[in-house]
Amino acid sequence: MTLPPLRIALAGLGTVGGGVARLLAGQERLLALRAGRPLQLVAVSARDRRKDRGFPLDSVAWFDDPVALATAPGIDVVVELIGGSEGPARRLVEAALAAGRPVISANKALIAHHGASLGRLAHEGGATLAYEAAVAGGIPIIKMLREGLVGNEVKRIYGILNGTCNYILTTMRESGREFAEVLAEAQKLGYAEADPAFDVDGIDAAHKLAILAALAFGCEVDLGHVHVEGIRHVGAQDIAYAEELGLRVKLIGLAQLIDGALEQRVGPCLVPLEAPIATVEGVFNAVVAEGDFVGTVMAEGRGAGAGPTASAVAADLVDLARGRALPPFALSAAQLRRLPARSLEARRGAYYLRLMVVDRPGVIADVAASLRDEDISMESMIQRGRAPGEVVSVVMTTHDTTEAAMRRALARIAALKAVVAEPRPIRIESF
Amino acid sequence: MTLPPLRIALAGLGTVGGGVARLLAGQERLLALRAGRPLQLVAVSARDRRKDRGFPLDSVAWFDDPVALATAPGIDVVVELIGGSEGPARRLVEAALAAGRPVISANKALIAHHGASLGRLAHEGGATLAYEAAVAGGIPIIKMLREGLVGNEVKRIYGILNGTCNYILTTMRESGREFAEVLAEAQKLGYAEADPAFDVDGIDAAHKLAILAALAFGCEVDLGHVHVEGIRHVGAQDIAYAEELGLRVKLIGLAQLIDGALEQRVGPCLVPLEAPIATVEGVFNAVVAEGDFVGTVMAEGRGAGAGPTASAVAADLVDLARGRALPPFALSAAQLRRLPARSLEARRGAYYLRLMVVDRPGVIADVAASLRDEDISMESMIQRGRAPGEVVSVVMTTHDTTEAAMRRALARIAALKAVVAEPRPIRIESF
Numbered sequence: 001m002t003l004p005p006l007r008i009a010l011a012g013l014g015t016v017g018g019g020v021a022r023l024l025a026g027q028e029r030l031l032a033l034r035a036g037r038p039l040q041l042v043a044v045s046a047r048d049r050r051k052d053r054g055f056p057l058d059s060v061a062w063f064d065d066p067v068a069l070a071t072a073p074g075i076d077v078v079v080e081l082i083g084g085s086e087g088p089a090r091r092l093v094e095a096a097l098a099a100g101r102p103v104i105s106a107n108k109a110l111i112a113h114h115g116a117s118l119g120r121l122a123h124e125g126g127a128t129l130a131y132e133a134a135v136a137g138g139i140p141i142i143k144m145l146r147e148g149l150v151g152n153e154v155k156r157i158y159g160i161l162n163g164t165c166n167y168i169l170t171t172m173r174e175s176g177r178e179f180a181e182v183l184a185e186a187q188k189l190g191y192a193e194a195d196p197a198f199d200v201d202g203i204d205a206a207h208k209l210a211i212l213a214a215l216a217f218g219c220e221v222d223l224g225h226v227h228v229e230g231i232r233h234v235g236a237q238d239i240a241y242a243e244e245l246g247l248r249v250k251l252i253g254l255a256q257l258i259d260g261a262l263e264q265r266v267g268p269c270l271v272p273l274e275a276p277i278a279t280v281e282g283v284f285n286a287v288v289a290e291g292d293f294v295g296t297v298m299a300e301g302r303g304a305g306a307g308p309t310a311s312a313v314a315a316d317l318v319d320l321a322r323g324r325a326l327p328p329f330a331l332s333a334a335q336l337r338r339l340p341a342r343s344l345e346a347r348r349g350a351y352y353l354r355l356m357v358v359d360r361p362g363v364i365a366d367v368a369a370s371l372r373d374e375d376i377s378m379e380s381m382i383q384r385g386r387a388p389g390e391v392v393s394v395v396m397t398t399h400d401t402t403e404a405a406m407r408r409a410l411a412r413i414a415a416l417k418a419v420v421a422e423p424r425p426i427r428i429e430s431f
Numbered sequence: 432m433t434l435p436p437l438r439i440a441l442a443g444l445g446t447v448g449g450g451v452a453r454l455l456a457g458q459e460r461l462l463a464l465r466a467g468r469p470l471q472l473v474a475v476s477a478r479d480r481r482k483d484r485g486f487p488l489d490s491v492a493w494f495d496d497p498v499a500l501a502t503a504p505g506i507d508v509v510v511e512l513i514g515g516s517e518g519p520a521r522r523l524v525e526a527a528l529a530a531g532r533p534v535i536s537a538n539k540a541l542i543a544h545h546g547a548s549l550g551r552l553a554h555e556g557g558a559t560l561a562y563e564a565a566v567a568g569g570i571p572i573i574k575m576l577r578e579g580l581v582g583n584e585v586k587r588i589y590g591i592l593n594g595t596c597n598y599i600l601t602t603m604r605e606s607g608r609e610f611a612e613v614l615a616e617a618q619k620l621g622y623a624e625a626d627p628a629f630d631v632d633g634i635d636a637a638h639k640l641a642i643l644a645a646l647a648f649g650c651e652v653d654l655g656h657v658h659v660e661g662i663r664h665v666g667a668q669d670i671a672y673a674e675e676l677g678l679r680v681k682l683i684g685l686a687q688l689i690d691g692a693l694e695q696r697v698g699p700c701l702v703p704l705e706a707p708i709a710t711v712e713g714v715f716n717a718v719v720a721e722g723d724f725v726g727t728v729m730a731e732g733r734g735a736g737a738g739p740t741a742s743a744v745a746a747d748l749v750d751l752a753r754g755r756a757l758p759p760f761a762l763s764a765a766q767l768r769r770l771p772a773r774s775l776e777a778r779r780g781a782y783y784l785r786l787m788v789v790d791r792p793g794v795i796a797d798v799a800a801s802l803r804d805e806d807i808s809m810e811s812m813i814q815r816g817r818a819p820g821e822v823v824s825v826v827m828t829t830h831d832t833t834e835a836a837m838r839r840a841l842a843r844i845a846a847l848k849a850v851v852a853e854p855r856p857i858r859i860e861s862f
Contacts, residue, residue: 023582023724033649033762034581132579138725140579147578148563148571150465151454151745218464276731279710293454294569294732294742300707301728311725314582324755331464 012081013046019306070095106133115221138308152291159287201230209253229267261342443512444477450737501526537564546652569739583722590718632661640684660698692773
């Protein structure tokens with residue numbers, strides 16, 4: 001061992017920070033062997049110095065101000081695990097990169113919001129910014145995309161990027177219960193936050209998708225053009241009808257390049273039961289990349305939690321220790337494209353539609369006419385049971401059409417007297 | 432662009448070599464951008480110089496003797512796509528490494544048979560040997576293991592490593608037909624070789640497993656201790672019974688470290704239908720790694736073919752062009768362990784057993800007694816239909832036992848008069 005240790009500063013000692021500290025201690029020998037030099041935790045910053053965290057911090061310098069880690073002497077790399085797109089996390093990362101100090105971050109919000117400017121800062125400072133842990137936890141998807149599939153033009157990338165939503169949808173399907181009830185249970189079990197909006201409204205998945213899209217298509221991160229829908233409106237009925245149709249509801253983040261424009265969207269989708277991604281259940285995440293030479297590649301694993309996230313941070317640390325750092329988005333900042341956003345209205349595909357209608361003669365005919373007037377052809381229709389004068393569910397699927405036509409048809413349908421709730425379509429994907 | 436081009440020599444212009452040549456030509460601009468320098472094909476060696484290969488080779492030097500590429504001037508890296516563990520492939524790779532010239536190879540047989548000595552040669556010559564394409568085609572599993580999961584102690588690694596076998600097993604299940612018939616069809620379709628032994632007897636999978644095990648456990652490749660069984664003895668009946676039991680037959684390569692000893696085996700296994708690997712069908716491959724921090728990670732994709740293999744070769748080329756080469760087995764040759772082999776007799780798990788017996792009173796009792804005498808408890812038993820005096824199938828599954836006990840019980844059972852064919856157990860895995 002002739003190389004000096006890589007001296008690591010850890011900002012944030014929550015669940016993930018604790019996991020990283022435990023990994024560095026527990027795998028000390030292994031990491032030194034694999035990195036060719038010791039990985040040494042030399043400094044930390046967290047809110048409460050006195051808290052017992054279950055691992056010793058005696059020999060480690062303590063910083064009350066995380067931002068001070070950016071320039072404090074004796075540090076080779078800062079690992080930012082504070083979280084949040086602004087505040088101390090952003091100040092720390094910007095200050096470190098500006099000072100030419102490498103940064104490893106698990107902060108998807110920060111990278112998604114400021115990836116382009118941070119990439120430029122890193123380039124100017126001659127430092128590196130690595131963030132394997134920011135997307136899909138323990139799945140080494142950043143490495144897979146940036147290095148493993150480097151010989152491919154990626155055509156499309158999509159995935160299950162939020163474990164909380166996937167857990168809720170899986171549990172709804174297995175138990176037949178509704179969203180609100182399953183969410184409450186997930187909160188009790190610690191699978192969902194007290195404020196679940198970030199997860200269930202698709203924001204977290206949008207952050208990860210924007211990062212994946214930038215890497216896959218060699219462009220600047222463009223979070224502002226991700227179309228985002230969450231899973232609050234998915235009903236237990238939708239899930240049950242979908243299974244009957246050979247489909248499964250998943251919250252999918254999808255990005256594709258069509259005619260030079262980038263489509264980015266997060267939302268509930270119906271995927272065929274026989275698609276590999278349909279079998280990714282519970283808290284698991286998965287990412288599918290379609291390349292022109294490799295074809296379809298899927299990676300699946302735990303998308304969150306102390307262990308998986310620490311595993312991803314360790315991969316970045318060892319790359320850095322070995323002198324194998326890359327530009328944050330594979331290309332240098334100046335080479336990244338700015339791609340025009342593709343309107344979701346141009347999306348071509350099939351749709352699932354559940355209508356709540358008053359059961360009386362002529363309703364289906366009116367709905368069918370609304371679709372026909374937009375040149376949309378129905379593929380199947382299910383109306384279970386009869387209840388004249390009552391509100392019943394009518395479920396239908398369409399053949400391929402455009403999102404624009406579908407939206408116009410929905411406006412017509414919503415205006416029908418017999419339709420009592422806003423119709424909410426779910427996109428069907430032919431993965 | 433200030434760096435000089437990476438000058439590439441290609442040995443072998445068959446399916447894979449053609450794929451690599453096409454990728455280098457088609458993605459020229461992309462690769463130069465991502466690698467930070469052009470990737471330039473400067474020399475080739477193949478059997479027939481006059482054959483029309485569908486791409487121009489005018490500006491490329493031609494070598495009749497591939498081994499000459501090892502030391503010919505003006506070459507930065509040799510890509511060996513000849514195949515075979517001996518002959519010109521071995522001579523070329525050894526000569527290149529000895530001369531300090533980097534080698535990229537898709538040759539699983541070569542790496543599996545001679546990985547340890549080639550690793551030492553590479554170390555001594557100060558060259559690198561990369562082989563992403565040798566295992567699971569387009570899935571960047573070498574990179575995932577060696578870099579992406581570098582922070583983990585791997586506990587177990589397993590996978591579907593042969594697309595031909597997986598295609599045959601999938602087709603047998605879907606069509607209900609027997610092995611021989613499906614194999615013949617696969618040969619016609621080009622999914623199986625004229626001499627299928629290499630694939631269907633598990634040899635190809637064993638090569639890949641031995642390489643994965645070396646990487647996962649930081650040890651020398653030890654092909655000689657891989658226990659190998661193929662799929663010739665799997666019957667259509669077994670596949671149908673398995674589905675009834677909630678299980679699916681897959682040819683699995685599995686390596687695990689137990690009490691400091693390495694178990695390596697390839698053979699048909701029964702996996703639960705709900706295990707992610709059970710849904711990997713047709714020609715697709717998949718590898719599952721279990722790490723102490725990351726948990727379970729699975730990667731799935733095309734395990735063979737010109738495009739996927741070329742994609743993997745390109746990943747190695749770009750790493751080399753970027754100056755990011757690693758030692759062949761992640762650690763330097765001297766640091767690799769030699770692990771004792773674990774006897775398969777020590778394997779603990781459940782078993783599936785189909786017996787062909789003469790249908791007469793007392794047969795099941797005799798079989799049950801044979802199992803009981805070895806302390807094996809039956810979990811389920813199926814005997815469909817009655818045909819007194821005729822040969823019928825009896826299918827049973829056991830609770831967990833050891834392979835040694837199972838083998839002793841099988842010897843007893845085979846000796847029973849009513850048992851008319853050699854009983855062939857299939858291991859049940861609780862993935």
